[in-house]
Every structure is written in structure tokens, then in C-alpha cells.
């Protein structure tokens with residue numbers, strides 16, 4: 001169970017975004033996906049969620065092929081995309097009910113998730129009226145509505161103020177208790193706070209895949225290790 005990636009390759013025209021990437025993630029692991037801008041992180045996450053088609057290689061989600069069973073595998077994954085695209089003109093609750101209808105879920109689940117992510121005071125506002133931190137909560141709420149076993153979070157605290165960063169981080173920690181998580185971030189403190197393992201991509205290839213302490217190795221900090229391995 002979990003996620004298995006074998007020899008995943010993706011090109012955009014001449015641009016090689018992923019080059020024979022392979023790894024596996026066990027059920028319940030929280031993995032930090034790191035890499036400089038353009039390393040291929042979003043391409044990898046979009047491939048796992050079937051938002052784009054890789055050129056070659058295989059992705060198995062709970063032993064089921066994403067290519068062969070796109071609907072079944074997508075149901076098992078919650079995805080918070082980079083820049084968190086939302087319907088800004090919708091009210092918070094209306095939007096979550098809309099997502100709920102797509103998944104064919106019970107009404108009570110929306111109330112449950114609104115409470116879980118701390119959106120109760122804002123639930124009757126339109127999404128464009130919310131602060132960035134609360135918009136991220138809406139994004140997280142939609143990603144966990146169907147109670148997926150796997151969560152893929154692409155820079156979930158990007159652009160938030162320090163207080164909101166800590167709030168969203170606490171929320172992710174709470175949610176991560178019974179889930180398998182891939183978390184992409186440029187904030188090393190976030191990786192230390194939430195993840196047990198690091199996968200580092202550079203120019204479309206994996207340059208490190210280790211438990212955090214091992215990754216740090218002889219370096220003083222995660223930042224130093226990151227810099228040394230992505231020069």
C-alpha cells in the first residue's frame with residue numbers, strides 16, 4: 001500500500017521535467033518533497049494525481065495503476081494545488097458543498113470538515129473576501145472532504161504571514177495523523193516540523209531520498225544540505 005513510482009519521465013517539448021524518477025512511499029509516511037524552482041516537483045505531484053500524463057514510467061497508488069485506473073486512484077488522493085485555485089465568487093460553504101456533490105458525499109461531511117479546518121466563523125463569506133490563510137484552509141478542506149488516504153500538498157503555506165504559517169502547519173500536523181502525505185515546500189522549518197523523510201529533486205532527478213537526520217548528515221542544517229546537493 002502507499003505510492004510506488006517507477007522510472008517516471010516527463011518532457012514539455014524539449015524541456016525534460018522528470019528523468020526516470022523512482023521511489024516508493026509507505027502508508028502513513030509524511031514525506032517532504034524538496035527541490036529548487038523548476039526541479040520538477042509540481043510535475044511529479046500532477047502526475048501522481050493524474051492532472052498530467054507522464055511520457056513513460058508507472059505510478060501505483062495502493063497497488064493500482066494511475067494510468068489504467070484513473071478514477072479509482074484519484075478518489076484515494078486529496079490534492080492541494082500550487083496557488084490553490086478556487087471559485088472566488090462562491091461562498092465557502094457553497095463551494096465545499098459543490099465539491100461534496102462531485103464526490104457524492106453526505107451533507108454532514110461539509111460541516112465536519114469546516115469545523116476541522118477552523119472555517120466556522122468564515123463559512124458564510126465569499127471566498128474572495130477571505131484572507132490568504134483562510135483561502136488555504138478552504139483549499140485544505142476541499143482536499144480532505146472525501147477523507148482520502150493520501151494527501152498531496154503543493155506549497156501549502158506559500159505567501160502566508162508567520163502566524164498563518166504556524167496555524168496551517170498545525171492543521172497539517174493534525175490531519176497527517178492517519179494519512180500518507182507528500183508535502184512540497186521551500187521552507188525547511190516546515191519539513192523539520194512535519195516530515196520524517198526527504199526526497200530532494202534537482203533538474204528532474206532524485207538527488208537524495210533519506211530520513212531527515214540522515215539527509216542533514218554532516219551539514220549543520222537542512223538549508224546547508226539542500227544547497228550542497230543542488231549546486
Ligand SMILES: Nc1ncnc2c1ncn2[C@@H]1O[C@H](COP(=O)(O)OP(=O)(O)OP(=O)(O)O)[C@@H](O)[C@H]1O
Pocket residue numbers: 012015016017035036037038039040041042043044082
Ligand atoms: N506546462 C509547461 N510547459 C512547458 N514547460 C513546463 C510546463 N510546466 C513545467 N514546465 C517546466 O518543467 C520544469 C519543471 O517544472 P515544475 O513546475 O515541475 O518545477 P517545480 O519544482 O514545481 O518548480 P517550483 O518550485 O518553481 O514550483 C521547469 O523547467 C518548467 O519550466
